[in-house]
Amino acid sequence: MRPLADIESAIAGVRAVPDVQAAIDELLQLSEEVVEHWIVARGDVPTDDTREGFRLLALHRQGAKGEPSFNACRETCREIVYHYNLIAMQPGHAETTNRLEMMKMVSSHLYLFISGKMQVAELGEFCCSSKPIRLRAEIDPKMTKEA
Amino acid sequence: MTTKDKYKKVAYYPGCALEGTGHSYNRSTKAVGKALGLDLVEVENWNCCGAMEVKNVDPKLQTYLSSRVMSVAVNEMDMDVVMAPCNGCYHNLKKAEYDLKNDAESVEVVDRLSKKAGHKTYESGQVETIHALDWIKDAIGEDGLAARVRNSLSGIKVANYYGCMYTRPRHIFPEKDAGPGSESTSKPHFMDDLLAAAGAENVEFPLKTACCGGAHTLSDSDTSTKLVLNILKAAKLAGADVIATECPTCHTGLEMHQIRAEKTLGETVDIKILYFTQLLGMALGLKPKKVGVHENISDSISFLKQKGLA
Numbered sequence: 001m002r003p004l005a006d007i008e009s010a011i012a013g014v015r016a017v018p019d020v021q022a023a024i025d026e027l028l029q030l031s032e033e034v035v036e037h038w039i040v041a042r043g044d045v046p047t048d049d050t051r052e053g054f055r056l057l058a059l060h061r062q063g064a065k066g067e068p069s070f071n072a073c074r075e076t077c078r079e080i081v082y083h084y085n086l087i088a089m090q091p092g093h094a095e096t097t098n099r100l101e102m103m104k105m106v107s108s109h110l111y112l113f114i115s116g117k118m119q120v121a122e123l124g125e126f127c128c129s130s131k132p133i134r135l136r137a138e139i140d141p142k143m144t145k146e147a
Numbered sequence: 148m149t150t151k152d153k154y155k156k157v158a159y160y161p162g163c164a165l166e167g168t169g170h171s172y173n174r175s176t177k178a179v180g181k182a183l184g185l186d187l188v189e190v191e192n193w194n195c196c197g198a199m200e201v202k203n204v205d206p207k208l209q210t211y212l213s214s215r216v217m218s219v220a221v222n223e224m225d226m227d228v229v230m231a232p233c234n235g236c237y238h239n240l241k242k243a244e245y246d247l248k249n250d251a252e253s254v255e256v257v258d259r260l261s262k263k264a265g266h267k268t269y270e271s272g273q274v275e276t277i278h279a280l281d282w283i284k285d286a287i288g289e290d291g292l293a294a295r296v297r298n299s300l301s302g303i304k305v306a307n308y309y310g311c312m313y314t315r316p317r318h319i320f321p322e323k324d325a326g327p328g329s330e331s332t333s334k335p336h337f338m339d340d341l342l343a344a345a346g347a348e349n350v351e352f353p354l355k356t357a358c359c360g361g362a363h364t365l366s367d368s369d370t371s372t373k374l375v376l377n378i379l380k381a382a383k384l385a386g387a388d389v390i391a392t393e394c395p396t397c398h399t400g401l402e403m404h405q406i407r408a409e410k411t412l413g414e415t416v417d418i419k420i421l422y423f424t425q426l427l428g429m430a431l432g433l434k435p436k437k438v439g440v441h442e443n444i445s446d447s448i449s450f451l452k453q454k455g456l457a
Contacts, residue, residue: 068316069315071315071317072311072315072357072358073357074333075333075356075357076354076357079353079354082353098384101384102353102381102384102385105353105354105377105380105381105384106353106354106381108373108377109357109374109377109378109381112370112373112374112377113357113358113374115370116358116360116363116370116371116374119363119367119370
C-alpha cells in the first residue's frame with residue numbers, strides 16, 4: 001500500500017500507452033489502496049474478498065460498516081468498476097482514451113473524497129474543525145442539555 | 148386525490164441558503180412554479196432545518212428544528228406536502244421524518260422542545276416532504292412540460308449533477324428505488340428526464356452523485372477545489388456545455404471553486420453552471436433575469452444568447 005500522499009500523483013500519471021490493460025489495472029489497484037487507507041486508519045484489516053468480481057467493491061462495503069456516510073463514495077467505486085469493464089471488454093474502442101481519462105477522474109474523486117473524509121474523522125495525519133466540537137460535546141453534556 | 152393534483156399546491160420551504168447564496172434558485176423555482184400554474188405557499192415563520200452545523204453538534208436538535216417546519220405546515224397552514232428545493236433541507240426533513248417514525252428518544256426530545264417552544268408536536272406521517280424535482284416531475288410530468296416548452300433546450304448538452312444528499316442515506320427515502328417511475332438512489336434521473344423533456348441532450352456523467360466537497364469548503368478549501376475541479380473536468384470530458392444543479396450548496400461550491408481553481412491551480416474549465424429551474428424557466432419562455440441568471444456567480448449570458456435563450 002503506497003502512502004496516501006503518493007496516490008494522487010500516481011493516478012494522474014497513468015497513461016493509456018503502451019498497455020491500456022495495465023493502465024486500468026493500475027487505476028483499480030490505486031483505488032483499492034485508497035480505500036485500504038481508510039480501513040487501516042479505522043483499525044481494521046482490509047479484506048481480500050471480492051464482490052461482483054471486484055475487491056474494490058468488497059473493500060468499500062467493509063469501509064462503510066458502522067459508517068453509513070461512507071456510502072457517499074459507493075457509486076464512485078461502482079463507476080470505477082464500470083469504466084474498468086468498458087475498457088477491458090473493448091480495448092480497441094475509439095473512445096478508449098476518453099474512457100481512461102474518465103476512469104482517472106473518477107479514481108481521483110475517490111482519492112479526494114476519502115482523504116477529505118479522513119481529515120473530518122481525524123484519521124491519519126490530518127486535523128479538522130468539526131471533530132473537536134463533537135468531542136467537546138461528549139465531554140461537556142451542558143452543550144447538549146437543551147436537547 | 149392523485150399525486151398530480153396533490154402537488155399542485157404545496158407548502159414551500161426555501162431554507163436559509165435560498166435566501167442567500169442560492170437566491171437565484173429561489174427566484175427560478177418560484178418563476179417556474181408560476182409559469183406552470185403550480186401554487187407555492189411559503190411556510191410561515193420557518194426556521195433553519197438544522198443543516199450540517201447543528202447536526203454535527205446535536206443530531207436530535209436538528210430533528211426538532213426540521214420537525215418544527217413540518218409542524219407549522221400541517222398544524223398552522225393545513226398543508227400536507229412540504230416542498231424543499233435545497234438538498235440539505237430536503238435531506239434533513241426526510242431524516243427527521245425517519246427518526247420520528249423509528250426512534251422513541253427522538254420523539255421524546257421533539258415533543259419536549261415543541262411544548263417548550265409553544266407549538267404542536269409534529270407526528271411522523273403528517274406531512275410528505277418532496278424535492279423540487281419530485282414536484283415538477285409529478286405535478287406536470289415530462290409530457291406536460293414538453294407541451295409548454297417555448298424555447299427548446301435543443302443543442303445544449305447537459306451533465307446533471309445531483310450531489311450526495313438527494314439520495315443518501317437510502318433508508319430515509321422509502322419512495323425511491325420503488326420500481327418503474329420512481330427515482331433511483333444509485334442513478335438518479337428525474338432532472339435528466341425533465342431537462343430532456345425541455346429539449347436538452349443529457350450526457351453520460353459518472354460523477355452525478357459524487358461529493359462536491361461542500362462540507363470542507365471552510366475547513367479544507369483546497370480539497371473542495373480539487374473535488375469541484377474534477378467534477379467540472381469530468382463533465383467537460385463527457386461533452387457537456389452546462390452542469391445542471393438542484394442543490395444550492397453544490398451550485399455555489401461549483402461556481403466558487405471554478406473561480407478558485409483558476410486562481411490557485413491555474414486550471415480553467417469552460418463549462419456553465421445553472422440550476423435546473425433556470426434552464427426549465429428559460430425553456431418555458433422566461434427571460435434570464437426572471438430566473439435569476441444575473442444572480443449567479445458565474446456569467447452564462449453570452450452562452451445563453453448563443454443558444455437563443457437570452
